[in-house]
Amino acid sequence: QARLLLAGAALCSNARLEQRNGAGGWQVVGDPTEGALLVAAQKAGVGSNQIGAMAPRIHELPFDSRRKMMSVLLRWSVPDLLPNPQSYVVFTKGAPLEVLRRSRHLLADGQLRCLSESDRAEVVAANDTFAGLGLRVLGIGFRTGGAELADGVPALLEQELTFVGLVAMLDPARPEVEGAIRQCRGAGISVTMITGDYGLTAEAIARRIGLVTEAATIVKGDDLDTLSEESLRDLLVGSDTKSGLIFARVMPEQKLRLVQAYQGLGHVVAVTGDGVNDAPALRAANIGLAMGGSGTDVAREAAEIVLTDDNFATIVRAVEQGRAVYDNIRKFLTYILASNVPEIVPFLAMVAFGIPPALTILQILAVDLGTDMIPAMALGAEPPEQGVMERPPRPKDQPLLDVPLLLRAYAFLGVIEAVASMIAFLSVWQGYGYSFADLQSVTPAILARTADAATMLHYQQATTMALAAIVACQIGNVFACRAEVGSILGRGLFSNRLIWIGVVTEISLLLAVVHLPPLQRVFDTAALTPLQWLSLLVWPPLLVAAEELRKLVVRRWQRASR
Known part of the structure; x- marks a missing residue:
């Protein structure tokens, strides 16, 4: 009977086994x-390639x-x-209770x-036992007949069956799935299991991968149809908890x-699927993710993303990389x-104080x-920051250029750089004995380029110092921007070697502009001492x-406000 059970299951299948590399291994297609x-x-000697003929x-x-x-x-x-x-035999394979x-x-x-009735109860109990262990269970049945079956009428083929038995198999989750689900929770991502599997099987699998940690609420498809839109909304609200x-x-x-209901609550919904039946949900979701290995062509066509390794953990890594890319754009x-x-600022100072522009x-x-x-492009290659998967998703309507970013760039970092460049500019004039009033007096001649050669040389050197001060500040800024809120001390000095390539390039270009005569004439610079x-x-x-101190204050304020 066991051989008949396995033969029926194999003959009622569309997958096939192919030998890999001629010998030594098999793969499922x-x-x-x-x-x-x-x-x-196959192991029982009743595989489809053994008795199929x-x-x-x-x-x-x-x-x-x-x-x-x-x-x-x-x-x-x-x-x-x-x-x-x-002449004919029908084999049926499917949900045990439906076959029964x-x-x-x-x-x-x-x-x-x-x-x-006792037989039926025994089959149901066995099915529930297997399902409670997280096994995927199928029922196998058959019927025999003659010419009346030859037309393939469903009403005849799948009625009056003889129940042969149950086939149970373990579909183990990848070891990294449990950690991936834990990461999702930390990142404020709610994971919901929507499956065609039997309820007890689904619950056992969910517990095994850490999706269920307390009492489970199992909603069957038939029960879902009885819920009004309001009741379904109440069920889903706060489903992340x-x-x-x-x-x-x-x-x-x-x-x-369910996808549309989650979207109606304002969620961004990602759906995974591999079968033809998943196509409508994949197409309706904000992000459809089809399995590349086991998925059907229809599912892959309906999805925006195809997972070539069929691994849920890959989705979580993609979320982490997506957040890192978003962060890196903001750093850039x-x-x-x-x-x-x-x-x-130099042009504002020229208008306000009557001095020559510092650049x-x-x-x-x-x-x-x-x-x-x-250096800016190097920031685009920054690895994800520590804790990037421990913060909630950003609001959908949050702009890339928001107020905190603009305040940080313009009102803090930019102000420091402006002060540095103006100090550098004025220090050159002071070194040559010019007072502020003296500088104001020579401004018209400098702007008209009618000043004497010594004054013009002093002006070129002063603007060169202002330029060099900005570049020096930007060297510090590229390191400061490696972390938006966290300390750069935890980033690792050489975790992004492109930063150092950028800094060396930055210094080399500055030296060339300052000391090479052809570039001095183009950029109106002079050599520095x-x-x-x-x-x-x-x-x-x-x-x-200064930036580390500012971020320390921000971190303490954020902790205090939680």
Whole structure:
């Protein structure tokens, strides 16, 4: 009887086994559940490739989520497994209770008898026992017949069945899934199980992977249909705190309804699926994720993302990388915007105080299109910050350029850089004995470029110092921007080597602009003295220290406000 059970399960499957590399290994092509049945049947000597020629398939009733079963009509000539004086045998494989409901007879110890109520209760109890262990259970039945079955009429093929038995198999979760679900909870992501599996099976699997930690609330598809929209909304509200919410024996339209209900509550919904029945929910979700290995073409077509490794943990890693990319864009913008303030302040000072601008237009371009570019791009390659998966999702309507970012870039970092550049600019004039009034008096001649050669050289050196001070501050800024709220001390000095490449490039470009005569003529710069270069070394650590102090205050304020 066990061989007949496995033969029926294998013949009523569409997966196949293929030998890999000629010898030494096999792989399943198709549904993994059917693959497990094929392997078991093969080992018992009744695989589809072993007896398939003696039982060719005539007709198939594909699996349907409403019937919860599939059937095949075979021309039978395997008398040692199942003596059959007639020509045809139907094998049915599906949800045990559905197969049992369509059965009138039971094959027990090789003997055929009518199914009694006690037999039915025994099958249900065995099914529940297996399901409670987290096993996936299928029921196998058959019927024999003659020409009346040849037309493949469903009403005939799947009625008056003889129940053969149950097949139970373990579909173990990947070891990393439990940790991934724990990460989701920490990141404010609610994970809900919506499955076509039997309720007890779903609960056991959910407990095994840590999705359920307390009492489970199992909502079956039939029960879901009885819920009004308001009742369903009440069930789903706060579902992120209901670790025991499971939807079992769910049909495609019910899964679609759940997706739409979650969206109606303002959630961003990601749905995973691999079958044709998952396509409506995959298409309706904000993010549809299809399985690349076990998924059907229909599911992959309906989804936005295909998981080539069929691994839930990959989704969590993608979320982490997505958050890191978003953070890195903000770091990039903060770094770029901060240098805008010291670039505009010289012209405001010229208007307000009547002094010459501390920067020329080409020097501003040297910063924006030259020294800033490589460090800014290096920030885009920053690894995820510690704790990135311990904060809630950002609101959908939160702009990338928000008020905190602009205040940090313009009102804090930018102000420090502006002060540094103006101090550097004025220090050159002071070194040559100019008072503030003296500087104001020579401004018209400098602007008209009619001042004497010595004054113009002093002006070139002063603007060069202002330019160098901005670049020095930006060197500190690129390190300060590596963490938006956390301390950069935890980032690792060499965890992003591109930063150092950017800094070296930045310094090299500055040295070229300051000391190479052709570039001096283009950018109107002058060589700096060793003492002037040394004076610039104070600005990078000063800016980093000020930013670290600001972030420390922010972190303490955030902890106090929780």
